[in-house]
Amino acid sequence: MKLVINIPCLNEEQTLPLVLRELPQALSGVDEIEIQVVDDGSTDRTAGVAREFGCRVIQHKRHLGLGRAFNTAVWGALEAGADIMVNTDADNQYPGRYIEELIQPILHGDADIVIGDRRPGNVVYFSWVKRLMQRIGNWLVQWLVGGYVPDSVSGFRAYSANALLNLNVYTRYSYTLDSLAQASRKGLLVTWVPIQTNAPTRPSRLFRNIWGHMLQSGFNLMTVFVIYEPFLFFFFTSMLFAGPANILAVRFLYFYFLGQGSGHIQSLIFAAVGFTLAGLLFVLGVLGHLIGHLRRLLEDIYSLQKTQFLSKNEY
Numbered sequence: 001m002k003l004v005i006n007i008p009c010l011n012e013e014q015t016l017p018l019v020l021r022e023l024p025q026a027l028s029g030v031d032e033i034e035i036q037v038v039d040d041g042s043t044d045r046t047a048g049v050a051r052e053f054g055c056r057v058i059q060h061k062r063h064l065g066l067g068r069a070f071n072t073a074v075w076g077a078l079e080a081g082a083d084i085m086v087n088t089d090a091d092n093q094y095p096g097r098y099i100e101e102l103i104q105p106i107l108h109g110d111a112d113i114v115i116g117d118r119r120p121g122n123v124v125y126f127s128w129v130k131r132l133m134q135r136i137g138n139w140l141v142q143w144l145v146g147g148y149v150p151d152s153v154s155g156f157r158a159y160s161a162n163a164l165l166n167l168n169v170y171t172r173y174s175y176t177l178d179s180l181a182q183a184s185r186k187g188l189l190v191t192w193v194p195i196q197t198n199a200p201t202r203p204s205r206l207f208r209n210i211w212g213h214m215l216q217s218g219f220n221l222m223t224v225f226v227i228y229e230p231f232l233f234f235f236f237t238s239m240l241f242a243g244p245a246n247i248l249a250v251r252f253l254y255f256y257f258l259g260q261g262s263g264h265i266q267s268l269i270f271a272a273v274g275f276t277l278a279g280l281l282f283v284l285g286v287l288g289h290l291i292g293h294l295r296r297l298l299e300d301i302y303s304l305q306k307t308q309f310l311s312k313n314e315y
Contacts, residue, residue, distance in 0.1 A: 002032045003103065004082035007055075008069040009037055012090035013045040019088065020053045022096035029107045030084075036076055037090075040069040046090075056080065065172035070179075074164045078306065086158045091200070094156040098195045102158045105191050112163040112188040113179070116156030116195040140221060141177060144229065145184035150192055152177060163188050165303050170227060173220050181228045185296075230288025238281035245274025 005023055009016060016037075023035060037050040041063035050057045058076050060069070070087070077085040084106050088094045098116060105111035120135070141152040153176045159167070166186050169175040183190050226233050248271035255264045 001030050001083050001107070002034065002081050003027065003030045004034050004036050004077040004080055004085045005099065006036045006038065006073040006077060006085055006087045007050075007090050008040060008066060008073065008087070009042060009046045009050070009090045010040045010063060011042045011044045011046060013042075013049045015092050016046060016049050016090050017053070018092040019090055019096070020050075020055070022092070024096060024099055027100050027103070030103070034080055034082075036073065036080065038069045038073045038076065040064055040066070065174075067169045067172045067175045067178065070169050070175035074159075074167065078161070078164055082164070083161050084158055085164060087155060089155050093197050093200070094195065095198055098156070098193070099158075101193050101195075102156065105193075106158055106160045110189070111191040112160045113183055113190045114158040115151065115190065115192050116154050117151045117192040118154055118156075118195060118197050120151055120154075137221065141180060144221075144225060145180055147184060147190065148192070149180065152180060156195065165306050166299075168299055168302060171220055171223055173216055177220060177224045178227075181224050185228065226288070228292070230292060231285040234281045234285030234288060238278040238285070241274045241281070242278035245271045245278060248274065 007016070007019060020035065023033075025033065027033065035050075035053070035055040037047070037055045037057050039047045039050070039057060039059040041060045047057050047059055056076070058072055060072065073085070073087065084103050086099055086102060088096070088099075094116060102114050102116060105114050120138075138149050138152050142149040153174070155176060163183070166188065167179050167182055169178045169182075171178045180190070182188075222233075248267040252261065252264050252267040252271065255261055255267075
């Protein structure tokens with residue numbers, strides 16, 4: 001049983017040693033542990049520090065984003081023969097001592113993905129605004145995936161080899177929501193283990209402030225929603241135009257039957273525009289739904305190719 005501990009990095013030469021010193025050297029049920037660092041275009045000595053600690057380093061020539069770094073990590077872990085991959089952050093947020101608890105459900109065959117639940121509503125290092133937004137975001141993601149989601153953006157996760165073969169992240173900003181949505185639709189078992197976090201060592205590299213985080217997270221959630229629920233997204237969007245269009249159409253007909261239709265022709269015009277836009281959005285939803293079926297077929301083919309390439313050592 002081989003465990004690959006993956007750490008995505010962007011200019012982390014200061015905090016990376018703290019993370020690496022905390023990682024376990026041996027774990028019950030695990031025969032081999034390998035540390036993998038994905039350097040996402042760092043301009044400091046991140047890669048050099050990682051190599052000094054004996055890590056396997058995969059480098060991007062330029063910054064591609066956390067989502068792309070996750071895809072690189074998945075391929076790297078599979079190439080290394082990982083039975084389990086644990087993903088943790090380079091800012092020392094997640095204590096390494098929890099890795100043993102994190103991988104237990106996978107070792108026992110009870111889960112494909114295990115996520116460290118920080119219980120973000122109670123984290124003292126988060127502002128009240130961030131705690132509130134985390135709760136709202138968790139509720140929205142829970143509605144999207146149709147399951148219990150206490151900490152949707154936790155980056156402390158363990159993946160089985162089966163999960164790694166079936167996940168294909170599309171979003172560039174992050175992989176956390178995308179992989180949850182995929183897991184729900186592909187029948188991968190997800191469970192959660194409670195963890196505590198270390199005190200912050202530096203500001204987040206994903207966003208400059210809480211408002212930027214809220215904006216980017218909202219956009220990311222909307223992107224995931226459009227990808228995985230296109231019909232619902234465009235249907236509800238079309239209703240934003242169809243509703244007012246109905247009201248305007250009824251208004252015009254009311255005055256028309258009173259013999260005053262010529263004075264309210266503008267209501268008819270705006271109603272026609274609203275119905276046209278609603279119809280176009282509805283058609284987009286239908287097309288998106290059909291494209292989704294094609295995407296799932298292509299994902300199955302891609303997963304099969306992963307398996308074939310790895311079996312032939314052609315990565």
